[in-house]
Amino acid sequence: MGRKDIAAEYQGLEVKVPIFFRCPISLDVMRSPVSLCTGVTYDRASIQRWIDSGNNTCPATMLPLPSTDLVPNLTLRRLIALWASTATTSSSSSSPAPSAVGPTPAAAAAELLRQIADHSEDPYPALHKLAAFLSDDDVDEFDKNALARATGAAETLVSVLRRRRAGASAEAAVRVLAVIAASDCIEEENRKRVATALAADAASSVASLARVLRKGSSLEARIDAARLVESLLRNARPDVKATVAESEEMVSELIRLIGPVDEKGGLDKQAVEVGLSCLATIAGTRRARSEMVRLGAVPAAVRVLATDAGSPSQALRLLEAAVGCAEGRAAICERADAAIPAVLSKMMKGGMGGAEAGVSVLWAVCHKYRDRRAVDAAAASKGGLTRLLLLMQSGCSPATRQMASELLKMFKVNAKSCLAGYDSKTTHIMPF
Numbered sequence: 001m002g003r004k005d006i007a008a009e010y011q012g013l014e015v016k017v018p019i020f021f022r023c024p025i026s027l028d029v030m031r032s033p034v035s036l037c038t039g040v041t042y043d044r045a046s047i048q049r050w051i052d053s054g055n056n057t058c059p060a061t062m063l064p065l066p067s068t069d070l071v072p073n074l075t076l077r078r079l080i081a082l083w084a085s086t087a088t089t090s091s092s093s094s095s096p097a098p099s100a101v102g103p104t105p106a107a108a109a110a111e112l113l114r115q116i117a118d119h120s121e122d123p124y125p126a127l128h129k130l131a132a133f134l135s136d137d138d139v140d141e142f143d144k145n146a147l148a149r150a151t152g153a154a155e156t157l158v159s160v161l162r163r164r165r166a167g168a169s170a171e172a173a174v175r176v177l178a179v180i181a182a183s184d185c186i187e188e189e190n191r192k193r194v195a196t197a198l199a200a201d202a203a204s205s206v207a208s209l210a211r212v213l214r215k216g217s218s219l220e221a222r223i224d225a226a227r228l229v230e231s232l233l234r235n236a237r238p239d240v241k242a243t244v245a246e247s248e249e250m251v252s253e254l255i256r257l258i259g260p261v262d263e264k265g266g267l268d269k270q271a272v273e274v275g276l277s278c279l280a281t282i283a284g285t286r287r288a289r290s291e292m293v294r295l296g297a298v299p300a301a302v303r304v305l306a307t308d309a310g311s312p313s314q315a316l317r318l319l320e321a322a323v324g325c326a327e328g329r330a331a332i333c334e335r336a337d338a339a340i341p342a343v344l345s346k347m348m349k350g351g352m353g354g355a356e357a358g359v360s361v362l363w364a365v366c367h368k369y370r371d372r373r374a375v376d377a378a379a380a381s382k383g384g385l386t387r388l389l390l391l392m393q394s395g396c397s398p399a400t401r402q403m404a405s406e407l408l409k410m411f412k413v414n415a416k417s418c419l420a421g422y423d424s425k426t427t428h429i430m431p432f
Helices: 043-050 074-090 105-117 125-136 141-148 155-163 168-182 186-200 202-215 219-235 240-246 250-256 271-280 285-294 299-307 312-322 326-334 336-346 350-369 372-380 382-393 396-410 415-420
Strands: 032-037 041-043
Touching: 032 043, 032 074, 041 043, 043 299, 074 141, 105 125, 105 155, 125 141, 125 168, 141 155, 141 186, 155 168, 155 186, 155 202, 168 186, 168 202, 168 219, 186 202, 186 219, 186 299, 202 219, 202 240, 202 250, 202 350, 219 240, 219 250, 219 271, 240 271, 240 285, 250 271, 250 285, 250 299, 271 285, 271 299, 271 312, 285 299, 285 312, 285 326, 299 312, 299 326, 299 336, 312 326, 312 336, 312 350, 326 336, 326 350, 326 372, 336 350, 336 382, 350 372, 350 382, 350 396, 382 396
Parallel strands: none
Antiparallel strands: 032 041
8 A cells, every 4th residue: 555545643654653553464554453363463444355355364374264253452552542642742744633423532522422411402413423433343442442431421321311201312322332331342341331320320220221122113222222231230239130130121021022023923033142141140039030930931931942043051041040939830831841842952052051051940840849741741852861861971060960860860761772862963074
């Protein structure tokens, strides 16, 4: 590239550019440095073009790429920004380039937040602009973090969410907050600012998020609201988590989120993932378990297991929590013909955590409480009990191994006979 193609903020810098500030592909100063799994850092735009062209090697090392994930190199981005700021100050011919949303990120943040905080103005236009800025892949992560960490930014956005009759503005605020809370390019400290702002008045925040979950104009808006609930549960105090768990409206809407989203009964993977994550987290208290069961958590989790729409591990964890109360066990056994085969078929596909949760469910309804419907459904499941035998031979916990052993003894399963009926669907690759 020639000098005229260099990024605007670096035009006129009469200093030597450190070599590691330059992209190995374009040789220009990197605006958004990202690292490949090989450890080499490139400018995002350049390496993305390389990957999009069908290349599966690292341009600098020519090593094959087992993964094309791009990890923001925020440390290098700060160093480049500091160097550019110092060089710009020393050069009378250069001036800061305008940001995508204003003259500078700081000034843009201040102006947008002023418009959002002003009750005499409609906050929607500013919120929409801020959401577009934070979602734009071409905007530097450094600038996004500058906006996210602006003093009072999270609190101002949350205040819009809590306004009565906020309507579209509430959804726009949820969108901005969700991007900050869930985006990989936002630093963890800035993500936590969102959870802290929501937790400041947890009851109001939970009620407002539940309202968006119930009345959201699109599935995307409802998913964004659930992501904020997930962030709140992950970072908040125990009493705040209890506030979420004790909200009947919130629990009901989270269960609805993991249910059918169209007339054909289809499930949305993103909605199921975030909904299950929230439900599995708040299922830790007995009161929450009973309420979740009453509102339909068990059939919703079984439906997820019967499809490939979400994480089997999260669904199994939810059922594991449900068997901790009488209502949950009754709900599982009432639909044992569907629930037990679903648990057996997916327990080895949810990682060790999912497998152990699945064994806990089976042990509770089949062995501890010996419900005949559950026992018959487990015995009739093709190849299902073999999974218990395979699990015992894996690195599961002693408690899980003991429960699996008791289930096998209960059914008097012969290892050879059950292995014959189990299709692991493993692909064997010959070395020659």
